[in-house]
Amino acid sequence: MQDAIIKGNELFQKSFFKAYEKEFLQLADKGQVPKALYIGCSDSRVLPNLITQSPPGDLFVVRNVGNFVAPYKPDEDFHSTASAIEYAVSVLEVKNIIVCGHTKCGAIEAIHEKSCDNNPELVHTKTWLTLGESAKSQAILALGLKADREVLYRLTEKLSVVSQLENLLTYPSVKKRVDIGEIAIHGWIYDIENGEIEYYDPEISQFLPLSSLKVEEEL
Numbered sequence: 001m002q003d004a005i006i007k008g009n010e011l012f013q014k015s016f017f018k019a020y021e022k023e024f025l026q027l028a029d030k031g032q033v034p035k036a037l038y039i040g041c042s043d044s045r046v047l048p049n050l051i052t053q054s055p056p057g058d059l060f061v062v063r064n065v066g067n068f069v070a071p072y073k074p075d076e077d078f079h080s081t082a083s084a085i086e087y088a089v090s091v092l093e094v095k096n097i098i099v100c101g102h103t104k105c106g107a108i109e110a111i112h113e114k115s116c117d118n119n120p121e122l123v124h125t126k127t128w129l130t131l132g133e134s135a136k137s138q139a140i141l142a143l144g145l146k147a148d149r150e151v152l153y154r155l156t157e158k159l160s161v162v163s164q165l166e167n168l169l170t171y172p173s174v175k176k177r178v179d180i181g182e183i184a185i186h187g188w189i190y191d192i193e194n195g196e197i198e199y200y201d202p203e204i205s206q207f208l209p210l211s212s213l214k215v216e217e218e219l
Contacts, residue, residue: 002064007160007186009035009067010063010213011105012162014207020056022054023055023057024046024056024208025205026056027056031059031062031197032057032092033059033092034057034058034059034094035058035059035094035096036059036060036094036095036096036097036098037059037060037061037062037084037088037089037092037094037096037097037098037140037204038059038060038061038062038098038100039063039064039067039069039081039084039097039098039099039100039164040061040062040067040098040100041061041063041064041065041066041067041101041105041107042063042104043063043100043102043105043106045102045104045192046100046190046192046206048061048100049061051190051195051197054157055206059088060084060088060092061141062080062081062084062092064080064081064128065107065125065128065129065163066105066107066108066128066129066131066132067079067099067100067101067102067160067161067207068107068128068131068132068160068164069081069085069099069106069124069131069164069165069168070082070131070165070167071167072167072170072171072172079212081211082171085097085168085171085173085174086173086188089171089173089174089183090173090179093193094183095161095182095183095184096184096185096186097168097174097184097185097186098185098186098187098188099164099165099185099187099188099190100161100189100190101157101161101164101188101190102157102189102190102192103154103157103159103189103190103191103192104153104192104193105153105157107129107132107184108132108136108153108156108157108160109153110125110129110136111132111133111156112149112152112156116129121214122217127145131163131164131167132156132160132163134159134163135156135157135159135160135162135163136156136178138156139155139156139159139161140152140154142144142155150198157189158200158207159189161188161189161200162187162200164187165185165187165200167168168185169185186199186200187199187200187207188200189207195211196209196210196211197209198210199213
């Protein structure tokens with residue numbers, strides 16, 4: 001593993017870094033001005049800059065188990081995702097916030113199967129996964145307890161993204177900027193089996209192919 005990482009970094013320096021050397025040096029000299037805050041899952045199969053082909057400096061990324069957003073809580077405890085949201089919005093002044101879920105999400109499956117409940121080594125994970133309980137309940141209500149498990153998981157993944165968008169709006173700094181049009185929030189689902197991204201359209205409460213937005217812009 002270590003040898004592979006060493007070789008990988010050497011290749012990065014010789015290829016990708018060289019290709020974007022000017023941009024990297026500008027970012028180092030002038031600082032970052034990302035276009036979006038990307039909140040995604042820690043899943044190793046989902047790489048934000050890779051799936052969007054975003055160049056260095058475009059995405060301010062925070063990743064956690066399940067791509068969850070805990071509701072705003074104005075205390076002085078440790079809140080890593082909340083800190084990233086605050087920094088991106090109030091310091092970096094991003095214009096977009098993306099919450100990106102994905103198919104075959106282990107967090108969503110764990111919520112349904114309660115696989116963390118009896119493991120004392122997963123005490124923090126068990127608590128964190130409660131942020132997906134609302135989506136789970138909605139999915140069961142829509143499909144029923146006897147629904148095919150994979151179908152149930154896929155719907156829960158989508159409903160969870162919507163739930164996290166709602167939680168985002170509990171942050172005063174986010175809500176204020178959304179209301180006056182300074183920030184747009186987006187809900188995505190990335191399909192790890194075909195590489196496609198769907199976005200949530202709140203006007204019709206459905207997920208649609210991200211590529212369809214390009215078609216609309218061209219009309």
